[in-house]
Amino acid sequence: MNIQQKKTVLITGGSGFLGSHLCDRFIAEGYKVIAMDNLITGNPDNIAHLMGNDNFRFIKHDVTEFTWVTGELDYILHFASPASPIDYLKLPIQTLKVGAMGTHKILGLAKEKKARFLCASTSEVYGDPLIHPQTEDYWGNVNPIGFRGVYDEAKRFMEAMTMAYHRYHGLETRIVRIFNTYGPRMRLNDGRVLPALVGQALTGQPMTVFGDGSQTRSFCYVSDLVDGIYRLLLSNETQPVNIGNPAEITILEFAKEIQKHIQTESEIVFKPLPEDDPKVRQPDITKARELLGWEPKVNRAEGLKTTIDFFRDKV
Numbered sequence: 612m613n614i615q616q617k618k619t620v621l622i623t624g625g626s627g628f629l630g631s632h633l634c635d636r637f638i639a640e641g642y643k644v645i646a647m648d649n650l651i652t653g654n655p656d657n658i659a660h661l662m663g664n665d666n667f668r669f670i671k672h673d674v675t676e677f678t679w680v681t682g683e684l685d686y687i688l689h690f691a692s693p694a695s696p697i698d699y700l701k702l703p704i705q706t707l708k709v710g711a712m713g714t715h716k717i718l719g720l721a722k723e724k725k726a727r728f729l730c731a732s733t734s735e736v737y738g739d740p741l742i743h744p745q746t747e748d749y750w751g752n753v754n755p756i757g758f759r760g761v762y763d764e765a766k767r768f769m770e771a772m773t774m775a776y777h778r779y780h781g782l783e784t785r786i787v788r789i790f791n792t793y794g795p796r797m798r799l800n801d802g803r804v805l806p807a808l809v810g811q812a813l814t815g816q817p818m819t820v821f822g823d824g825s826q827t828r829s830f831c832y833v834s835d836l837v838d839g840i841y842r843l844l845l846s847n848e849t850q851p852v853n854i855g856n857p858a859e860i861t862i863l864e865f866a867k868e869i870q871k872h873i874q875t876e877s878e879i880v881f882k883p884l885p886e887d888d889p890k891v892r893q894p895d896i897t898k899a900r901e902l903l904g905w906e907p908k909v910n911r912a913e914g915l916k917t918t919i920d921f922f923r924d925k926v
């Protein structure tokens with residue numbers, strides 16, 4: 612492919628866990644990639660291997676401020692946001708700002724560049740769900756003033772703003788609702804259940820299960836998620852699409868699986884359940900299957916092995 616013909620994609624949050632894997636995928640597919648990140652939760656190590664690549668550029672920038680990049684943009688993937696519960700509890704105002712002002716700025720940029728815009732929404736828009744598994748037509752059960760509300764409402768606003776730009780300005784938009792995802796490049800200290808339990812198990816500390824561990828999650832390996840997002844971007848679907856792995860497990864069972872994988876001496880201890888912690892979560896992926904021909908390929912045993920191997924060097 613001639614360099615002039617390469618399409619350019621801007622990825623906000625490009626040095627984060629998901630953002631950096633998306634950078635890799637788009638580079639591998641022959642795109643020019645611009646990663647943008649203010650590095651408050653992103654990690655430059657995640658994109659270090661791309662530095663020096665002629666098709667890759669990094670811009671350190673906070674997208675809640677006026678945002679501009681020179682040259683043409685074909686696609687924008689808006690992934691900037693603190694994304695783990697302890698990050699957004701520590702950074703509540705930044706989380707609200709990036710979902711609200713950040714999304715507005717990036718939608719404005721997309722409109723100016725006539726770029727297709729895809730935003731990273733979340734299963735958190737369903738809150739503590741009253742229907743199970745969650746389908747895209749469910750409006751959710753969110754506590755707007757709870758601790759988690761800063762993330763949930765920021766993402767709900769992001770979806771509303773995206774649909775408004777689509778309807779009012781005719782902008783090409785896509786919305787992916789991302790369920791729990793794991794894999795290499797998660798931060799050991801981001802507080803999410805997998806890095807927390809794996810870190811504890813690898814260092815012989817007690818493994819902390821919150822509540823009685825009967826709450827469920829459904830964990831998707833990062834390469835599957837990235838593939839779903841890639842397909843959604845190139846599809847014609849403008850309504851939200853769930854991307855996640857429907858293999859549901861209780862947190863206690865998950866902790867036991869990790870214990871077994873690592874063959875740790877660490878014992879499981881129970882800690883209080885955080886406020887508004889969803890009791891169940893499982894994506895209905897009928898839409899992704901039918902519209903995108905997508906479904907996850909990596910099972911938990913395989914994904915856990917790769918992820919645990921990644922963390923072995925980090926503890």
Ligand code: UDP
Pocket residue numbers: 695696791802803804805807808819820821822826828862884885888889
């Ligand atoms: N959790 C846990 N121990 C930990 C961290 C989290 O039992 O050390 C639980 C948490 O209460 C939740 C689930 O694991 O029920 C998933 O939490 P995570 O922070 O990974 O993401 P969430 O799905 O809640 O956004």
